[in-house]
Amino acid sequence: MAVVREWTARQTQGDVTGPATAGERLSVWLDRWLGWIMLAPSLLLLLALTTYPTLFSLVNSVRDLTPFNFRAGTAPFIGLRNYVRIFQDPSFWWSAWISLIFVFATVGLTFLIALSLALAIERDQILQKILSPILLLPLMATPTVVGLIWNLLLTTDHGVVNYLMSVAGLPQFDWLNTQELALVMVVLVDVWQHVPFMFFALLAGLSVMSAEPTEAARIDGANWWQVQRYITLPLLTPIILVVVLFRMIGAFNTFDMIYILTQGGPGTATQTLSIFLYHTAFRAKQMGMAAALSTVMLLIVGMMTFVLIRRLYRTGES
Amino acid sequence: MGRHLSLLIRRASLLALLLATGLSMVCGLAALSAAAAGSGGGLSAEPKPAELRVAMYVSSHYQGIEKVIGRFTQKTGIKVVFETSPQGEPYYKKVSSSLLAGQATPDVLFFNDGMLSEFAGSGWLEPLDQFLANKELADPTYDINDFLPVLLQAGRLAGPDGKRQLYGLPNEVSSFYLWYRTDLITNPPQTWDEYLEVAKKFTQSVNPNSPTKYGTVLEGAANTAVKEWLMWLWSFGGDLFDQQLKVTFNSPQAKKSLAANFDLLLKYKVVPPGVIKYGHPDITNALKTSLVPMALKWTSGYRDITDPTKSPVGNKLAVSLVPGVRQANGPIKRVPFVQQWMWGVNANSKYKKHAFKFVEHWTSKEGLKAWGPETGGVTPGRKSILNDKTYFAENPYYPLHAETLALARGVPNNFKEWSQVHDAILGPALNEAVAGQKPYDQALDEAARSTEKLLRDAGYYK
Numbered sequence: 001m002a003v004v005r006e007w008t009a010r011q012t013q014g015d016v017t018g019p020a021t022a023g024e025r026l027s028v029w030l031d032r033w034l035g036w037i038m039l040a041p042s043l044l045l046l047l048a049l050t051t052y053p054t055l056f057s058l059v060n061s062v063r064d065l066t067p068f069n070f071r072a073g074t075a076p077f078i079g080l081r082n083y084v085r086i087f088q089d090p091s092f093w094w095s096a097w098i099s100l101i102f103v104f105a106t107v108g109l110t111f112l113i114a115l116s117l118a119l120a121i122e123r124d125q126i127l128q129k130i131l132s133p134i135l136l137l138p139l140m141a142t143p144t145v146v147g148l149i150w151n152l153l154l155t156t157d158h159g160v161v162n163y164l165m166s167v168a169g170l171p172q173f174d175w176l177n178t179q180e181l182a183l184v185m186v187v188l189v190d191v192w193q194h195v196p197f198m199f200f201a202l203l204a205g206l207s208v209m210s211a212e213p214t215e216a217a218r219i220d221g222a223n224w225w226q227v228q229r230y231i232t233l234p235l236l237t238p239i240i241l242v243v244v245l246f247r248m249i250g251a252f253n254t255f256d257m258i259y260i261l262t263q264g265g266p267g268t269a270t271q272t273l274s275i276f277l278y279h280t281a282f283r284a285k286q287m288g289m290a291a292a293l294s295t296v297m298l299l300i301v302g303m304m305t306f307v308l309i310r311r312l313y314r315t316g317e318s
Numbered sequence: 319m320g321r322h323l324s325l326l327i328r329r330a331s332l333l334a335l336l337l338a339t340g341l342s343m344v345c346g347l348a349a350l351s352a353a354a355a356g357s358g359g360g361l362s363a364e365p366k367p368a369e370l371r372v373a374m375y376v377s378s379h380y381q382g383i384e385k386v387i388g389r390f391t392q393k394t395g396i397k398v399v400f401e402t403s404p405q406g407e408p409y410y411k412k413v414s415s416s417l418l419a420g421q422a423t424p425d426v427l428f429f430n431d432g433m434l435s436e437f438a439g440s441g442w443l444e445p446l447d448q449f450l451a452n453k454e455l456a457d458p459t460y461d462i463n464d465f466l467p468v469l470l471q472a473g474r475l476a477g478p479d480g481k482r483q484l485y486g487l488p489n490e491v492s493s494f495y496l497w498y499r500t501d502l503i504t505n506p507p508q509t510w511d512e513y514l515e516v517a518k519k520f521t522q523s524v525n526p527n528s529p530t531k532y533g534t535v536l537e538g539a540a541n542t543a544v545k546e547w548l549m550w551l552w553s554f555g556g557d558l559f560d561q562q563l564k565v566t567f568n569s570p571q572a573k574k575s576l577a578a579n580f581d582l583l584l585k586y587k588v589v590p591p592g593v594i595k596y597g598h599p600d601i602t603n604a605l606k607t608s609l610v611p612m613a614l615k616w617t618s619g620y621r622d623i624t625d626p627t628k629s630p631v632g633n634k635l636a637v638s639l640v641p642g643v644r645q646a647n648g649p650i651k652r653v654p655f656v657q658q659w660m661w662g663v664n665a666n667s668k669y670k671k672h673a674f675k676f677v678e679h680w681t682s683k684e685g686l687k688a689w690g691p692e693t694g695g696v697t698p699g700r701k702s703i704l705n706d707k708t709y710f711a712e713n714p715y716y717p718l719h720a721e722t723l724a725l726a727r728g729v730p731n732n733f734k735e736w737s738q739v740h741d742a743i744l745g746p747a748l749n750e751a752v753a754g755q756k757p758y759d760q761a762l763d764e765a766a767r768s769t770e771k772l773l774r775d776a777g778y779y780k
Contacts, residue, residue, distance in 0.1 A: 067440045068734065071420050156592040157609060174591040179755060266594045267755030282411065284742035
């Protein structure tokens with residue numbers, strides 16, 4: 001680096017000649033490219049793990065790929081026919097509708113519960129110490145384990161929930177096999193698992209927030225609701241947007257928990273786009289169509305992210 | 319200087335040419351020897367593996383073979399490593415993704431006739447006829463004609479080259495029985511009408527004095543519903559396809575049979591509501607826990623479920639032929655569903671001949687007689703064993719086998735798209751129907767249209 005500094009100093013003094021020795025040239029070259037060299041392994045890894053699969057999926061989305069022609073590499077190019085088939089398939093629109101309900105219901109409910117909890121125990125250190133470890137438990141479990149636990153709890157004939165309902169003299173329900181109840185239960189299980197994540201994020205946001213604006217508002221006579229509505233929530237908006245964005249992407253891509261709980265059933269009552277994608281690839285064996293569907297899902301998530309990030313930047317600017 | 323350079327270039331070119339020729343010859347010889355190893359020659363034509371990797375799902379089949387696998391290792395000196403996963407979809411997914419990716423392992427696979435169409439149709443399995451015809455390799459005492467013809471037929475499919483070949487050698491055959499509690503039911507139902515009446519009698523919502531909560535069960539999950547319904551469909555005189563592969567599973571008889579099957583849940587409510595997701599383990603549990611007094615159930619696990627030390631109702635269970643439809647002239651038409659599990663060889667295995675020897679051993683009379691009793695309820699598909707009274711006297715876990723196999727039918731195996739029809743169209747359609755999401759007729763009609771489109775796109779219809 002000393003060589004580079006020396007050469008740079010020479011240049012500032014009007015010396016327009018380049019580095020004279022091989023050592024100088026190597027140092028200058030390293031100075032220019034060292035950053036890229038250090039980044040290269042990570043970039044290559046990123047390319048291998050994200051860009052290549054995405055491109056591979058894009059290529060497959062315009063081929064009639066099935067297990068019968070996968071290994072031979074003879075899947076014919078069919079242009080955008082897979083995309084047309086997706087949009088003509090009523091199952092796609094049904095799954096998109098279920099996904100929409102699932103995302104908005106689960107993110108909305110999770111947000112409301114997490115925010116209420118965070119606001120309620122914001123200033124109560126003892127409650128925070130008691131609740132935090134309890135709330136961490138669902139967060140630590142993998143979605144598959146969550147699905148299995150709730151499957152056992154909600155089983156109709158031998159489930160704990162129905163047993164408790166019978167003890168309390170309440171009617172028993174077929175929680176996961178009834179058209180109307182299955183989606184509600186899937187949403188509630190997802191909410192149960194993700195409230196802690198949002199709660200901790202919002203609580204962290206509240207704890208670093210300056211107390212001055214709220215104290216000033218209280219002195220001016222604002223009640224609790226007015227303080228939350230006009231002071232706390234606007235100040236918390238950037239954090240809210242980030243956690244909502246994360247949760248929306250997570251909820252949209254949820255697969256494992258739903259698959260363990262209902263496999264998209266009964267019938268297609270809980271068949272989200274992720275489940276539909278899985279069925280298209282592994283049951284219908286239409287791998288080209290599944291690749292096209294994954295591209296469509298990527299675009300939907302991209303649009304959701306774009307809208308929320310734009311909003312986030314606008315909030316930051318204002 | 320110029321002359322030296324020119325000489326050097328000429329010498330280098332000659333050397334390069336010689337090297338290239340040598341390399342081509344080596345490659346050619348290697349390819350020839352590989353081809354020779356693939357089609358002819360004995361075991362010595364192929365390197366001996368340190369171990370053979372065998373894919374199997376965790377079940378009584380696996381527990382049985384694990385106990386006697388040492389016999390194969392003792393005979394061949396080859397260690398066997400099992401690649402296991404849970405039964406059902408997880409096993410299918412694990413095996414199919416390995417094969418799809420073109421992996422060389424597992425060398426040997428355990429699969430059923432439902433998976434055969436996809437595995438063989440995709441070129442993932444090695445045809446076995448070549449090995450059986452290879453006198454240097456095949457055991458002359460193997461006697462392939464000893465298998466029930468229907469089972470051998472179920473292992474054949476037209477491969478990617480259009481030639482109908484044998485891809486799986488039958489290991490065991492499992493069929494449906496009507497299981498019933500002898501302390502509750504004296505005369506098991508013989509027809510579907512009687513089946514419904516007995517089910518009503520043992521359903522508490524219909525008969526508050528019933529000792530059991532529900533009268534029976536059914537398999538309603540998307541991946542199991544078809545198998546049970548087929549017994550209703552066939553006995554009602556319907557079928558899945560005609561000779562020209564035209565869809566017939568939405569015929570009037572088919573619709574009537576589906577209504578009779580699913581009305582057990584949706585109209586009469588004589589089965590637990592959870593049957594929408596029921597598979598074989600749930601049916602077994604329903605019997606074991608006295609939730610129901612009878613059920614249509616596979617034969618597998620016979621010894622376990624009838625063993626009083628393992629099952630609270632063990633000494634109270636008996637089996638009978640599945641019910642059917644009484645014909646106008648008197649007899650009852652019953653068609654038990656039969657499924658067979660077979661062994662096959664991965665087309666990408668490096669040790670195909672050794673893998674074939676594994677398959678040969680465990681489907682031979684010797685192998686089947688050693689393994690069968692260890693499984694607790696799995697019956698070999700060899701005539702010599704099925705007719706061996708001594709064998710069944712020692713292993714009384716499979717009564718009615720001759721009667722059942724004489725009446726039974728399995729899934730169609732004459733086209734490779736069957737698994738797509740089953741997994742993506744018919745199974746989900748039946749699940750939607752049993753969940754009450756779609757009327758029976760609509761579910762079958764839509765499934766028929768989707769199947770026709772699939773088969774038309776695949777070139778089966780002109």
